[in-house]
Amino acid sequence: MGVLMSKRQTVEQVQKVSLAVSAFKDGLRDRPSIRRTGELPGSRRGTVEGSVQEVQEEKEAEASTPVLQEESSVNRAAWERLRDGRGVEPEEFDRTNRFTPPAFIRPTRKLDDDKPPDICLEPRELVVNDEMCDVCEVWTAESLFPCRICTRVFHDGCLRRMGYIQGDSAAEVTETAHTETGWSCHYCDNLNLLLTEEEMYSLTETFQQCKVIPDCSLTLEDFLRYRHQAAKRGDSDRALSEEQEEQAARQFAALDPEHRGHIEWPDFLSHESLLLLQQLRPQNSLLRLLTVKERERARTTFLARGSGNTISEAECRGAQHSWFCKRLTEVPSCNVSISHVGPIADSSPASSSSKSQDKALLPTEQESRFVDWPTFLRENVVYILAARPNSAAIHLKPPG
Numbered sequence: 506m507g508v509l510m511s512k513r514q515t516v517e518q519v520q521k522v523s524l525a526v527s528a529f530k531d532g533l534r535d536r537p538s539i540r541r542t543g544e545l546p547g548s549r550r551g552t553v554e555g556s557v558q559e560v561q562e563e564k565e566a567e568a569s570t571p572v573l574q575e576e577s578s579v580n581r582a583a584w585e586r587l588r589d590g591r592g593v594e595p596e597e598f599d600r601t602n603r604f605t606p607p608a609f610i611r612p613t614r615k616l617d618d619d620k621p622p623d624i625c626l627e628p629r630e631l632v633v634n635d636e637m638c639d640v641c642e643v644w645t646a647e648s649l650f651p652c653r654i655c656t657r658v659f660h661d662g663c664l665r666r667m668g669y670i671q672g673d674s675a676a677e678v679t680e681t682a683h684t685e686t687g688w689s690c691h692y693c694d695n696l697n698l699l700l701t702e703e704e705m706y707s708l709t710e711t712f713q714q715c716k717v718i719p720d721c722s723l724t725l726e727d728f729l730r731y732r733h734q735a736a737k738r739g740d741s742d743r744a745l746s747e748e749q750e751e752q753a754a755r756q757f758a759a760l761d762p763e764h765r766g767h768i769e770w771p772d773f774l775s776h777e778s779l780l781l782l783q784q785l786r787p788q789n790s791l792l793r794l795l796t797v798k799e800r801e802r803a804r805t806t807f808l809a810r811g812s813g814n815t816i817s818e819a820e821c822r823g824a825q826h827s828w829f830c831k832r833l834t835e836v837p838s839c840n841v842s843i844s845h846v847g848p849i850a851d852s853s854p855a856s857s858s859s860k861s862q863d864k865a866l867l868p869t870e871q872e873s874r875f876v877d878w879p880t881f882l883r884e885n886v887v888y889i890l891a892a893r894p895n896s897a898a899i900h901l902k903p904p905g
Contacts, residue, residue, distance in 0.1 A: 609698065611698070611700065611701055611702050611705065612699070612701055613701055613702075614701060614790065618789070618790045618793060619787045619789050619790055620789060621789050621792075621879075622789060622792050622793050624792060624795075624800055624879075624882060625878075626804060626807065626808075626814065626878045629801065629804060630797050630800060630801055632656070632797055632798055632801055633656065634649075634651045634656045634657075634658050635656050635657055635658050636658075637658070638658060638659055638660045638663055639657040639658065639659055639690070640659060640660065640663035640664070640666075640667060641660065641663050648683070650664070650678060650679070650682040650683075650688065651682060651683070651687075652687075652688065652689055652690035652692075652693055653686075653687025653688060653689060653693075653798065654689050654690070654693035654796055654798060654799065654893055655690065655692065655693055655796050655798070656796075656797070656798075657690050657692070659690065661675055661678065661679065664678070667691075669690075669691045688895065689893055689894060689895050693796075693893050694893065694894050694895050694896075695771070695775070695894070696774075696775035696778045696779060696890065696891070696893060696894060696900065697774050697775060697778045699778065699782065699794060699890070700778055700781065700782070704781055704782075704785060707781065707785075708777060708778065708781055711735060711738065714734070714738060715731050715734040715735055715738070716734075717731055719770065720770050721770060722767040722768060722769055722770060723767060723768050723770075723773055724766060724767050725754065725757050725766070728753065728757045728768065728773075729745075729750060729753055729754070729757075732745055732749075732750070732753045733745050736749075755902060756776070756901075756902050759898065759899035759900075759902040760772050760773065760776060760898045760899065760900065761898070762897045762898055762899070763897070768898070769896075769898075771894075771896065772894075772896055772898040772900060775891075775894055775896075775900045776900045776901065779887060779890065779891055779900055779901045780901075782887070782890075783887055788883045788886065791886045791887060791890065792882060792883070792886050794886075794890060795886065795889065795890075799889050799890075802889075803881070803882060803885065803889060806824050806827065807824075807878060807881050810823070810824060811881075814877060814878060815875040815876065815877055816875065816876055816877075816881055817874070817875055817876075818874040818875070818876060821876050821880075821881055821884060821885070822903070822904075824881070824885055825884070825885055825888045825903035826903050828885070828888050828889055828891070828892040829888075829891075829892055829899045887901060888901060888903055
């Protein structure tokens with residue numbers, strides 16, 4: 506049974522609790538001075554040891570006072586910005602823990618991963634970028650750099666502190682982040698991050714058996730040797746045919762657009778990651794990797810190239826090449842190069858030339874065939890993913 510209390514008793518009980526809480530808070534606030542001035546039984550006050558201990562306690566208190574004052578001023582300034590509706594610039598941060606790269610956890614495949622996703626042509630999806638910087642998690646009144654693949658946004662200062670942009674590359678990010686060309690963040694730029702732990706283990710094992718040295722560039726001879734060894738893996742009688750070797754050489758040229766005679770390790774790793782995804786994952790699983798921005802670009806391409814709910818085979822093949830169309834204007838060489846994702850204007854010279862080349866490559870009977878929206882997505886999904894990196898390299902060259 507409960508205990509019945511009168512109103513007077515209830516008020517007195519509340520007052521006692523309030524007094525106890527206030528006394529406890531006051532005790533915490535005055536705790537350093539009490540510890541120094543209070544004499545406990547068996548204390549060494551008045552002795553040499555006691556004097557030394559008092560001096561040490563005073564130094565510790567003086568050393569902790571500036572830190573507490575700094576923390577208090579930082580918190581007070583943050584509340585003032587929140588009250589006034591103002592943001593904060595990344596240059597105002599001096600805490601190194603905010604700019605430590607997070608530990609990446611590889612994705613895991615769900616049980617219904619191979620089921621067809623619900624990606625309809627209509628209605629269109631609403632694309633909304635995040636409001637706060639993904640690094641410092643602080644809103645700012647100044648403009649943020651959006652990723653063209655995901656909805657994350659970033660301060661240029663935060664990207665510099667994290668080491669994701671260096672030197673002149675920041676100027677290019679500034680110029681292209683708010684244009685149709687766009688810029689991919691460090692999460693979307695690395696296609697290897699799409700692999701699960703099991704898939705990454707399989708790829709690593711292949712590299713070890715084929716004696717591929719990580720973080721090293723590969724020449725054409727190295728690339729072809731690796732291709733032959735990878736083809737023979739598990740079947741000693743199998744090797745690349747002459748046609749397959751020529752196709753591998755064309756892929757190497759696509760990974761080396763500047764004709765330097767070698768391909769960089771990040772480009773090679775992204776290419777091999779895509780091949781492994783093609784080999785191990787069904788098409789429905791790849792479709793689930795598309796972001797809302799990529800799905801919207803695919804809808805725009807399909808509606809622009811097709812008529813109604815279908816698109817010709819020639820236009821579908823042309824779309825596979827259009828994801829890798831680069832900017833027509835030359836830009837200074839830097840660590841981060843930007844590629845154009847999505848179809849370019851039909852009136853541009855590059856668009857007309859690419860369309861004429863596509864039609865020349867395709868047989869006449871294929872031009873008369875038509876594909877619907879789901880088929881268009883399945884045939885283009887791997888090339889949409891391949892166009893994510895900022896590198897000018899084509900990480901998976903379409904046929905033709």
